[in-house]
Amino acid sequence: MTFRLYDTQTREVRDFVPLEEGRAGVYVCGLTVQSEPHVGHIRSGVAFDVLRRWLTHRGLEVTFIRNVTDIDDKILAKAAEQGRPWYNLAYAMHRELDRAYAALNVAPPTYEPGATGHVPEMVELIERLVERGHAYAADDGSGDVYFDVRSWPSYGELTSQRIDDMEAAQDADPRGKRDPRDFALWKGRKDSEPESASWPSPWGRGRPGWHIECSAMAGKYLGTAFDIHGGGVDLRFPHHENEQAQSRAAGHAFASYWMHNAWITTAGEKMSKSLGNSLTVPAVLQRYRGVELRFYVVAAHYRSHVEFSFEALDEAAQGFRRIENFLDRAGATGDAPAELPEPFVAAMDDDLGTPAAVAVVYDAVREGNRLLASGEDAAALAGQVRAMLDVLGLDPADPAWPGSGSGDDARLTQAVDVLVGGLLEERTRARAEKDFAAADAIRDRLKDAGIEIEDTPTGPKWSIS
Protein backbone atom coordinates (compact mmCIF):
# COMPACT_ATOMS: atom_id res chain seq x y z
CA MET A 1 0.00 0.00 0.00
CA THR A 2 1.15 3.50 -0.68
CA PHE A 3 1.03 6.58 1.44
CA ARG A 4 -2.00 8.65 0.60
CA LEU A 5 -2.66 12.19 1.65
CA TYR A 6 -5.37 14.77 1.34
CA ASP A 7 -4.44 17.49 -1.09
CA THR A 8 -6.16 20.78 -0.39
CA GLN A 9 -6.07 21.88 -3.98
CA THR A 10 -7.73 18.83 -5.52
CA ARG A 11 -9.78 18.26 -2.36
CA GLU A 12 -9.23 14.55 -2.38
CA VAL A 13 -7.01 11.90 -0.88
CA ARG A 14 -4.31 11.05 -3.42
CA ASP A 15 -1.41 8.63 -3.61
CA PHE A 16 1.79 10.33 -2.68
CA VAL A 17 4.23 10.09 -5.55
CA PRO A 18 7.47 11.96 -4.89
CA LEU A 19 9.04 13.90 -7.73
CA GLU A 20 12.26 12.04 -7.16
CA GLU A 21 12.11 8.46 -6.00
CA GLY A 22 13.25 7.97 -2.45
CA ARG A 23 13.23 11.64 -1.56
CA ALA A 24 10.67 14.15 -0.35
CA GLY A 25 10.90 17.91 -0.15
CA VAL A 26 8.57 19.49 2.39
CA TYR A 27 8.05 23.18 3.05
CA VAL A 28 5.98 24.28 6.04
CA CYS A 29 4.99 27.83 6.82
CA GLY A 30 6.17 28.45 10.33
CA LEU A 31 5.20 31.29 12.57
CA THR A 32 5.56 35.00 12.62
CA VAL A 33 7.67 35.44 15.73
CA GLN A 34 5.79 38.25 17.38
CA SER A 35 4.50 36.80 20.66
CA GLU A 36 4.79 33.80 22.94
CA PRO A 37 3.56 30.65 21.22
CA HIS A 38 0.23 29.32 22.43
CA VAL A 39 -1.16 25.82 22.19
CA GLY A 40 -2.79 26.53 18.84
CA HIS A 41 0.47 27.66 17.32
CA ILE A 42 2.29 24.43 17.87
CA ARG A 43 -0.26 22.26 16.16
CA SER A 44 1.24 22.66 12.73
CA GLY A 45 4.67 22.00 14.22
CA VAL A 46 3.48 18.72 15.69
CA ALA A 47 1.33 17.70 12.71
CA PHE A 48 4.10 18.16 10.19
CA ASP A 49 6.63 16.60 12.51
CA VAL A 50 4.47 13.48 12.38
CA LEU A 51 4.35 13.75 8.59
CA ARG A 52 8.10 14.00 8.48
CA ARG A 53 8.58 11.02 10.77
CA TRP A 54 6.17 8.95 8.72
CA LEU A 55 7.83 9.78 5.42
CA THR A 56 11.18 8.97 6.98
CA HIS A 57 9.83 5.72 8.33
CA ARG A 58 8.70 4.83 4.84
CA GLY A 59 12.28 5.11 3.74
CA LEU A 60 12.22 8.53 2.14
CA GLU A 61 15.02 10.96 2.64
CA VAL A 62 13.17 14.07 3.73
CA THR A 63 14.35 17.62 3.31
CA PHE A 64 12.21 19.55 5.72
CA ILE A 65 12.16 23.32 5.56
CA ARG A 66 10.15 25.38 8.01
CA ASN A 67 10.54 29.12 7.91
CA VAL A 68 10.05 31.84 10.48
CA THR A 69 8.75 35.23 9.50
CA ASP A 70 10.95 37.63 11.41
CA ILE A 71 9.85 40.93 9.92
CA ASP A 72 6.30 42.16 9.37
CA ASP A 73 3.82 44.85 10.39
CA LYS A 74 2.92 43.25 13.69
CA ILE A 75 6.48 42.74 14.79
CA LEU A 76 7.25 46.36 14.05
CA ALA A 77 4.13 47.56 15.83
CA LYS A 78 4.61 45.42 18.92
CA ALA A 79 8.27 46.21 19.23
CA ALA A 80 7.52 49.92 19.02
CA GLU A 81 4.86 49.49 21.67
CA GLN A 82 7.29 47.71 23.96
CA GLY A 83 10.03 50.17 23.26
CA ARG A 84 12.56 47.71 21.99
CA PRO A 85 14.17 47.01 18.63
CA TRP A 86 12.06 44.86 16.32
CA TYR A 87 14.87 42.37 15.80
CA ASN A 88 15.20 41.91 19.54
CA LEU A 89 11.52 41.06 19.85
CA ALA A 90 11.60 38.72 16.87
CA TYR A 91 14.72 36.96 18.13
CA ALA A 92 13.38 36.56 21.66
CA MET A 93 10.10 35.11 20.41
CA HIS A 94 11.96 32.86 18.03
CA ARG A 95 13.85 31.40 20.96
CA GLU A 96 10.60 30.91 22.87
CA LEU A 97 9.22 29.04 19.90
CA ASP A 98 12.30 26.82 19.73
CA ARG A 99 11.85 25.97 23.38
CA ALA A 100 8.20 25.11 22.82
CA TYR A 101 9.02 22.85 19.89
CA ALA A 102 11.78 21.15 21.85
CA ALA A 103 9.42 20.57 24.79
CA LEU A 104 7.06 18.79 22.41
CA ASN A 105 9.77 16.73 20.77
CA VAL A 106 9.31 18.45 17.43
CA ALA A 107 12.56 17.77 15.63
CA PRO A 108 14.43 20.75 14.26
CA PRO A 109 13.92 21.12 10.51
CA THR A 110 16.65 20.51 8.01
CA TYR A 111 16.87 24.26 7.89
CA GLU A 112 14.84 27.11 9.31
CA PRO A 113 15.24 30.11 7.03
CA GLY A 114 14.11 33.56 8.14
CA ALA A 115 12.78 36.27 5.87
CA THR A 116 15.38 38.86 6.80
CA GLY A 117 18.16 36.57 5.69
CA HIS A 118 16.74 36.13 2.20
CA VAL A 119 16.05 39.60 0.87
CA PRO A 120 18.32 39.24 -2.18
CA GLU A 121 16.54 36.03 -3.19
CA MET A 122 13.19 37.78 -2.89
CA VAL A 123 14.33 40.81 -4.86
CA GLU A 124 15.55 38.51 -7.58
CA LEU A 125 12.19 36.77 -7.75
CA ILE A 126 10.28 40.04 -7.82
CA GLU A 127 12.44 41.30 -10.65
CA ARG A 128 11.65 38.19 -12.58
CA LEU A 129 7.93 38.72 -12.05
CA VAL A 130 8.22 42.32 -13.23
CA GLU A 131 10.10 41.18 -16.34
CA ARG A 132 7.44 38.62 -17.12
CA GLY A 133 4.68 41.18 -16.80
CA HIS A 134 3.11 39.80 -13.63
CA ALA A 135 4.24 42.53 -11.27
CA TYR A 136 4.55 46.29 -11.36
CA ALA A 137 5.98 49.09 -9.27
CA ALA A 138 3.27 51.39 -7.97
CA ASP A 139 3.30 54.73 -9.70
CA ASP A 140 2.39 56.63 -6.55
CA GLY A 141 6.00 57.01 -5.46
CA SER A 142 5.53 54.69 -2.50
CA GLY A 143 8.19 52.27 -3.63
CA ASP A 144 5.67 49.42 -3.37
CA VAL A 145 5.66 46.58 -5.88
CA TYR A 146 2.48 44.61 -6.47
CA PHE A 147 1.59 41.29 -8.01
CA ASP A 148 -0.81 41.81 -10.89
CA VAL A 149 -3.60 39.38 -10.13
CA ARG A 150 -5.39 39.92 -13.44
CA SER A 151 -2.28 38.95 -15.34
CA TRP A 152 -2.39 35.42 -13.97
CA PRO A 153 -5.47 33.59 -15.30
CA SER A 154 -5.33 30.70 -12.88
CA TYR A 155 -5.29 32.98 -9.86
CA GLY A 156 -7.63 31.43 -7.30
CA GLU A 157 -6.97 27.84 -8.35
CA LEU A 158 -5.75 26.71 -4.95
CA THR A 159 -8.90 27.75 -3.12
CA SER A 160 -11.28 27.45 -6.09
CA GLN A 161 -12.32 31.06 -6.07
CA ARG A 162 -12.81 33.52 -8.87
CA ILE A 163 -11.31 36.96 -8.58
CA ASP A 164 -14.61 38.66 -9.22
CA ASP A 165 -16.25 36.82 -6.34
CA MET A 166 -13.65 37.95 -3.86
CA GLU A 167 -14.37 40.80 -1.56
CA ALA A 168 -11.73 43.44 -1.63
CA ALA A 169 -10.19 43.98 1.76
CA GLN A 170 -12.15 46.58 3.61
CA ASP A 171 -9.20 48.17 5.28
CA ALA A 172 -6.97 48.05 2.27
CA ASP A 173 -6.42 51.45 0.81
CA PRO A 174 -6.04 51.00 -2.91
CA ARG A 175 -2.78 53.03 -2.94
CA GLY A 176 -1.13 52.38 -6.26
CA LYS A 177 -2.93 49.12 -6.98
CA ARG A 178 -4.40 48.35 -10.37
CA ASP A 179 -6.83 45.93 -8.80
CA PRO A 180 -7.76 45.90 -5.11
CA ARG A 181 -6.82 42.19 -4.98
CA ASP A 182 -3.28 42.87 -6.07
CA PHE A 183 -0.94 42.10 -3.19
CA ALA A 184 2.37 43.57 -2.12
CA LEU A 185 5.58 41.85 -3.12
CA TRP A 186 7.71 44.70 -1.83
CA LYS A 187 6.81 47.48 0.55
CA GLY A 188 8.56 50.81 0.23
CA ARG A 189 9.97 52.14 3.48
CA LYS A 190 7.78 54.56 5.41
CA ASP A 191 9.28 57.33 7.48
CA SER A 192 7.54 55.99 10.56
CA GLU A 193 9.47 52.74 10.32
CA PRO A 194 12.98 52.16 11.63
CA GLU A 195 15.83 52.40 9.15
CA SER A 196 17.00 48.98 10.31
CA ALA A 197 13.79 47.43 8.97
CA SER A 198 14.61 48.25 5.38
CA TRP A 199 16.83 46.84 2.69
CA PRO A 200 18.04 48.19 -0.63
CA SER A 201 16.19 47.18 -3.80
CA PRO A 202 15.78 48.39 -7.38
CA TRP A 203 12.64 50.20 -6.18
CA GLY A 204 14.33 51.94 -3.29
CA ARG A 205 14.71 50.92 0.34
CA GLY A 206 11.93 48.81 1.73
CA ARG A 207 11.02 45.40 3.07
CA PRO A 208 9.50 42.30 1.56
CA GLY A 209 5.79 41.59 1.45
CA TRP A 210 4.66 38.55 3.37
CA HIS A 211 4.03 35.97 0.67
CA ILE A 212 7.16 36.40 -1.35
CA GLU A 213 9.47 35.05 1.34
CA CYS A 214 8.05 31.54 1.15
CA SER A 215 8.25 31.43 -2.62
CA ALA A 216 11.85 32.57 -2.54
CA MET A 217 12.97 30.32 0.31
CA ALA A 218 11.14 27.23 -0.90
CA GLY A 219 12.80 27.77 -4.27
CA LYS A 220 16.21 28.18 -2.74
CA TYR A 221 16.18 25.13 -0.49
CA LEU A 222 13.84 22.74 -2.28
CA GLY A 223 14.08 23.79 -5.89
CA THR A 224 11.45 25.22 -8.22
CA ALA A 225 9.40 22.04 -7.92
CA PHE A 226 8.97 20.16 -4.66
CA ASP A 227 6.59 17.71 -3.08
CA ILE A 228 4.59 18.99 -0.15
CA HIS A 229 3.71 22.42 1.11
CA GLY A 230 2.00 22.70 4.48
CA GLY A 231 0.60 25.16 6.97
CA GLY A 232 -2.50 26.09 8.93
CA VAL A 233 -5.91 26.28 7.21
CA ASP A 234 -6.07 30.00 7.58
CA LEU A 235 -3.07 30.30 5.28
CA ARG A 236 -4.82 28.76 2.30
CA PHE A 237 -5.99 32.19 1.35
CA PRO A 238 -4.46 34.58 0.79
CA HIS A 239 -1.01 33.37 1.73
CA HIS A 240 -0.76 30.06 -0.10
CA GLU A 241 -2.86 31.16 -3.03
CA ASN A 242 -0.51 34.08 -3.50
CA GLU A 243 2.58 31.99 -3.05
CA GLN A 244 1.47 29.60 -5.71
CA ALA A 245 0.43 32.36 -8.09
CA GLN A 246 3.70 34.26 -7.85
CA SER A 247 5.84 31.13 -8.00
CA ARG A 248 4.08 29.73 -11.01
CA ALA A 249 3.97 33.10 -12.68
CA ALA A 250 7.76 33.10 -12.26
CA GLY A 251 7.87 29.78 -14.08
CA HIS A 252 8.17 27.45 -11.12
CA ALA A 253 6.06 24.31 -10.87
CA PHE A 254 6.04 24.76 -7.08
CA ALA A 255 4.31 22.30 -4.70
CA SER A 256 2.73 19.04 -5.86
CA TYR A 257 0.60 18.60 -2.73
CA TRP A 258 -0.90 21.08 -0.29
CA MET A 259 -1.61 20.08 3.29
CA HIS A 260 -3.41 22.18 5.86
CA ASN A 261 -3.91 21.52 9.53
CA ALA A 262 -7.08 22.64 11.32
CA TRP A 263 -7.21 24.93 14.32
CA ILE A 264 -7.18 24.42 18.02
CA THR A 265 -9.66 26.85 19.47
CA THR A 266 -10.87 27.77 22.92
CA ALA A 267 -14.45 28.59 23.73
CA GLY A 268 -15.16 28.40 20.04
CA GLU A 269 -12.71 31.19 19.29
CA LYS A 270 -9.34 31.31 17.69
CA MET A 271 -6.73 31.48 20.39
CA SER A 272 -5.25 34.73 19.35
CA LYS A 273 -8.48 36.34 20.49
CA SER A 274 -8.68 34.49 23.75
CA LEU A 275 -8.19 36.31 26.97
CA GLY A 276 -5.12 36.01 29.08
CA ASN A 277 -2.06 33.96 28.46
CA SER A 278 -2.98 30.79 30.32
CA LEU A 279 -2.72 28.87 27.07
CA THR A 280 0.81 29.71 26.11
CA VAL A 281 2.92 26.63 25.77
CA PRO A 282 5.09 27.41 28.81
CA ALA A 283 1.97 27.94 30.93
CA VAL A 284 0.42 24.64 29.90
CA LEU A 285 3.72 22.86 30.46
CA GLN A 286 3.63 23.89 34.09
CA ARG A 287 0.67 21.57 34.52
CA TYR A 288 1.36 18.86 31.95
CA ARG A 289 4.40 17.19 30.52
CA GLY A 290 5.33 17.82 26.92
CA VAL A 291 4.53 14.22 25.93
CA GLU A 292 1.06 14.54 27.34
CA LEU A 293 0.37 17.72 25.42
CA ARG A 294 1.79 16.17 22.27
CA PHE A 295 -0.31 13.04 22.78
CA TYR A 296 -3.40 15.21 23.10
CA VAL A 297 -2.60 16.91 19.80
CA VAL A 298 -1.65 13.70 17.97
CA ALA A 299 -4.70 11.78 19.14
CA ALA A 300 -6.92 13.99 16.97
CA HIS A 301 -6.67 13.97 13.21
CA TYR A 302 -4.67 16.92 11.90
CA ARG A 303 -7.53 18.08 9.70
CA SER A 304 -10.04 18.04 12.54
CA HIS A 305 -10.84 21.11 14.50
CA VAL A 306 -10.02 20.65 18.18
CA GLU A 307 -11.78 22.54 20.90
CA PHE A 308 -9.13 22.85 23.58
CA SER A 309 -10.06 22.14 27.17
CA PHE A 310 -8.08 21.17 30.19
CA GLU A 311 -10.62 18.42 30.85
CA ALA A 312 -9.86 16.84 27.50
CA LEU A 313 -6.15 17.32 28.02
CA ASP A 314 -6.55 15.63 31.37
CA GLU A 315 -8.21 12.63 29.76
CA ALA A 316 -5.48 12.40 27.19
CA ALA A 317 -2.81 12.55 29.86
CA GLN A 318 -4.64 9.86 31.80
CA GLY A 319 -4.75 7.63 28.76
CA PHE A 320 -1.12 8.21 27.96
CA ARG A 321 -0.08 7.26 31.46
CA ARG A 322 -1.76 3.94 30.95
CA ILE A 323 0.43 3.33 27.94
CA GLU A 324 3.55 4.33 29.86
CA ASN A 325 2.46 2.17 32.73
CA PHE A 326 2.35 -0.84 30.49
CA LEU A 327 5.78 -0.07 29.09
CA ASP A 328 7.05 0.17 32.64
CA ARG A 329 5.52 -3.11 33.72
CA ALA A 330 6.67 -4.92 30.64
CA GLY A 331 10.17 -3.63 31.19
CA ALA A 332 10.48 -2.18 27.73
CA THR A 333 13.89 -0.69 28.11
CA GLY A 334 15.69 -2.20 25.15
CA ASP A 335 15.73 -0.28 21.93
CA ALA A 336 15.55 -3.13 19.48
CA PRO A 337 13.24 -1.66 16.85
CA ALA A 338 10.14 -3.76 16.38
CA GLU A 339 7.96 -4.17 13.31
CA LEU A 340 4.95 -1.91 13.22
CA PRO A 341 1.60 -3.72 13.30
CA GLU A 342 -0.09 -3.76 9.93
CA PRO A 343 -3.23 -1.86 11.03
CA PHE A 344 -1.03 0.89 12.39
CA VAL A 345 0.75 1.22 9.06
CA ALA A 346 -2.56 1.23 7.22
CA ALA A 347 -3.88 3.98 9.47
CA MET A 348 -0.83 6.17 8.98
CA ASP A 349 -0.78 5.55 5.26
CA ASP A 350 -4.32 6.85 5.06
CA ASP A 351 -3.61 10.57 5.32
CA LEU A 352 -1.82 10.23 8.65
CA GLY A 353 -4.75 8.63 10.46
CA THR A 354 -3.29 9.15 13.89
CA PRO A 355 -6.58 8.52 15.76
CA ALA A 356 -6.83 5.04 14.29
CA ALA A 357 -3.10 4.57 14.85
CA VAL A 358 -3.49 5.46 18.51
CA ALA A 359 -6.32 2.94 18.76
CA VAL A 360 -3.86 0.29 17.54
CA VAL A 361 -1.46 1.35 20.28
CA TYR A 362 -4.20 0.85 22.86
CA ASP A 363 -5.05 -2.54 21.42
CA ALA A 364 -1.45 -3.61 21.87
CA VAL A 365 -1.38 -2.22 25.40
CA ARG A 366 -4.51 -4.12 26.37
CA GLU A 367 -3.18 -7.32 24.87
CA GLY A 368 0.15 -6.80 26.57
CA ASN A 369 -1.47 -6.20 29.94
CA ARG A 370 -3.47 -9.37 29.46
CA LEU A 371 -0.26 -11.32 28.93
CA LEU A 372 1.30 -9.78 32.01
CA ALA A 373 -1.79 -10.56 34.05
CA SER A 374 -1.44 -14.21 33.16
CA GLY A 375 2.25 -14.17 33.91
CA GLU A 376 3.46 -14.27 30.34
CA ASP A 377 6.12 -12.22 28.66
CA ALA A 378 4.98 -9.06 26.93
CA ALA A 379 8.32 -7.74 25.77
CA ALA A 380 7.50 -8.22 22.10
CA LEU A 381 4.32 -6.20 22.39
CA ALA A 382 6.07 -3.57 24.44
CA GLY A 383 8.59 -3.27 21.64
CA GLN A 384 5.80 -2.76 19.15
CA VAL A 385 4.19 -0.13 21.32
CA ARG A 386 7.44 1.74 21.57
CA ALA A 387 8.00 1.51 17.83
CA MET A 388 4.55 2.97 17.20
CA LEU A 389 5.03 5.72 19.76
CA ASP A 390 8.39 6.52 18.25
CA VAL A 391 6.87 7.17 14.85
CA LEU A 392 4.39 9.52 16.50
CA GLY A 393 7.17 11.26 18.38
CA LEU A 394 5.77 9.97 21.65
CA ASP A 395 8.29 7.41 22.84
CA PRO A 396 8.74 8.25 26.53
CA ALA A 397 12.26 6.85 26.40
CA ASP A 398 13.32 9.12 23.55
CA PRO A 399 16.36 11.01 24.85
CA ALA A 400 15.19 14.00 22.83
CA TRP A 401 12.65 14.83 25.53
CA PRO A 402 13.91 17.68 27.62
CA GLY A 403 14.58 16.76 31.23
CA SER A 404 15.36 13.15 30.46
CA GLY A 405 18.78 11.74 31.14
CA SER A 406 20.97 12.60 34.08
CA GLY A 407 20.22 16.11 35.13
CA ASP A 408 18.97 17.49 38.40
CA ASP A 409 15.77 15.57 37.78
CA ALA A 410 17.51 12.26 37.88
CA ARG A 411 19.34 13.14 41.07
CA LEU A 412 16.14 14.34 42.66
CA THR A 413 14.41 11.12 41.73
CA GLN A 414 17.20 9.18 43.34
CA ALA A 415 16.96 11.20 46.53
CA VAL A 416 13.19 10.74 46.72
CA ASP A 417 13.61 7.06 46.04
CA VAL A 418 15.81 6.64 49.08
CA LEU A 419 13.42 8.58 51.32
CA VAL A 420 10.28 6.85 50.06
CA GLY A 421 12.08 3.52 50.17
CA GLY A 422 12.53 3.86 53.92
CA LEU A 423 8.85 4.55 54.45
CA LEU A 424 7.85 1.66 52.24
CA GLU A 425 9.99 -0.72 54.28
CA GLU A 426 8.19 0.45 57.39
CA ARG A 427 4.86 -0.09 55.67
CA THR A 428 5.82 -3.58 54.54
CA ARG A 429 6.75 -4.45 58.12
CA ALA A 430 3.44 -3.11 59.37
CA ARG A 431 1.53 -5.10 56.79
CA ALA A 432 3.43 -8.25 57.71
CA GLU A 433 2.30 -7.70 61.28
CA LYS A 434 -1.25 -7.06 60.04
CA ASP A 435 -1.11 -3.56 61.43
CA PHE A 436 -3.07 -2.17 58.51
CA ALA A 437 -3.88 1.09 60.23
CA ALA A 438 -0.20 1.94 60.41
CA ALA A 439 0.41 0.72 56.87
CA ASP A 440 -2.42 2.80 55.45
CA ALA A 441 -1.29 5.84 57.40
CA ILE A 442 2.03 5.70 55.60
CA ARG A 443 0.34 5.30 52.25
CA ASP A 444 -1.98 8.23 52.99
CA ARG A 445 0.91 10.41 54.06
CA LEU A 446 2.74 9.71 50.82
CA LYS A 447 -0.41 10.32 48.85
CA ASP A 448 -0.78 13.72 50.47
CA ALA A 449 2.71 14.45 49.21
CA GLY A 450 1.62 13.48 45.71
CA ILE A 451 3.16 10.03 45.67
CA GLU A 452 1.11 7.00 44.68
CA ILE A 453 1.90 3.54 46.00
CA GLU A 454 1.24 0.44 43.97
CA ASP A 455 1.74 -3.07 45.33
CA THR A 456 3.16 -5.43 42.79
CA PRO A 457 4.32 -9.05 43.00
CA THR A 458 7.87 -7.76 43.23
CA GLY A 459 7.10 -5.33 46.02
CA PRO A 460 5.68 -1.84 46.33
CA LYS A 461 6.43 0.82 43.73
CA TRP A 462 5.99 4.55 43.92
CA SER A 463 5.24 7.17 41.31
CA ILE A 464 4.29 10.81 41.17
CA SER A 465 0.54 11.08 40.84
Place this chain on the structure above:
RNA sequence: GGUGGGUUGGCCGAGAGGCGAGGCAACGGACUGCAAAUCCGUGUACACGGGUUCAAAUCCCGUACCCACCUCCA
Protein backbone atom coordinates in the same frame (compact mmCIF):
# COMPACT_ATOMS: atom_id res chain seq x y z
C1' G B 1 -22.16 37.83 -1.68
C1' G B 2 -18.13 33.93 -2.69
C1' U B 3 -15.20 29.49 -1.04
C1' G B 4 -14.52 25.51 2.27
C1' G B 5 -15.59 22.64 6.79
C1' G B 6 -18.66 20.90 10.76
C1' U B 7 -23.12 18.84 14.01
C1' U B 8 -21.54 11.12 16.43
C1' G B 9 -23.13 7.96 23.37
C1' G B 10 -22.06 11.42 30.13
C1' C B 11 -17.32 13.51 27.83
C1' C B 12 -13.19 13.35 24.11
C1' G B 13 -12.75 11.45 19.37
C1' A B 14 -12.56 8.00 14.66
C1' G B 15 -15.34 6.03 10.59
C1' A B 16 -17.92 7.44 5.24
C1' G B 17 -23.47 2.08 2.45
C1' G B 18 -23.86 -3.91 5.55
C1' C B 19 -20.25 -7.36 11.47
C1' G B 20 -20.79 -1.28 17.62
C1' A B 21 -12.64 2.36 16.19
C1' G B 22 -10.36 3.74 20.46
C1' G B 23 -9.90 6.50 24.94
C1' C B 24 -11.72 9.00 29.54
C1' A B 25 -15.60 8.63 33.06
C1' A B 26 -19.48 5.36 35.25
C1' C B 27 -21.36 0.58 36.89
C1' G B 28 -20.76 -4.92 37.91
C1' G B 29 -17.12 -8.93 38.50
C1' A B 30 -11.90 -10.99 39.24
C1' C B 31 -7.29 -9.89 41.93
C1' U B 32 -6.05 -7.23 46.93
C1' G B 33 -6.12 -7.09 54.23
C1' C B 34 -8.29 -2.52 51.95
C1' A B 35 -6.56 0.10 47.89
C1' A B 36 -3.86 1.19 43.48
C1' A B 37 -2.61 -0.99 38.92
C1' U B 38 -4.46 -4.72 35.62
C1' C B 39 -7.99 -8.03 33.34
C1' C B 40 -13.21 -9.54 32.12
C1' G B 41 -18.10 -7.68 31.39
C1' U B 42 -22.00 -3.66 30.81
C1' G B 43 -24.04 1.41 26.07
C1' U B 44 -30.95 0.79 21.17
C1' A B 45 -24.58 7.29 19.53
C1' C B 46 -24.61 9.53 14.75
C1' A B 47 -28.64 17.77 14.31
C1' C B 48 -33.77 17.63 11.98
C1' G B 49 -37.34 16.29 7.77
C1' G B 50 -37.92 13.64 3.38
C1' G B 51 -35.86 10.23 -0.38
C1' U B 52 -32.64 6.21 -2.89
C1' U B 53 -31.40 1.04 -1.40
C1' C B 54 -32.49 -5.71 0.45
C1' A B 55 -29.40 -2.48 3.79
C1' A B 56 -27.94 4.76 5.32
C1' A B 57 -24.31 7.80 10.75
C1' U B 58 -22.27 7.02 5.71
C1' C B 59 -25.42 8.49 -0.80
C1' C B 60 -29.35 12.35 -2.71
C1' C B 61 -32.78 16.64 -1.71
C1' G B 62 -34.31 20.14 1.84
C1' U B 63 -34.08 22.62 6.83
C1' A B 64 -31.68 24.37 11.25
C1' C B 65 -27.51 25.69 13.94
C1' C B 66 -22.05 26.32 14.32
C1' C B 67 -17.13 27.47 12.39
C1' A B 68 -13.11 29.12 9.08
C1' C B 69 -11.17 32.09 4.99
C1' C B 70 -12.16 36.30 1.44
C1' U B 71 -5.00 40.24 0.82
C1' C B 72 0.40 40.37 6.09
C1' C B 73 -3.79 35.01 11.75
C1' A B 74 -1.03 28.49 12.91
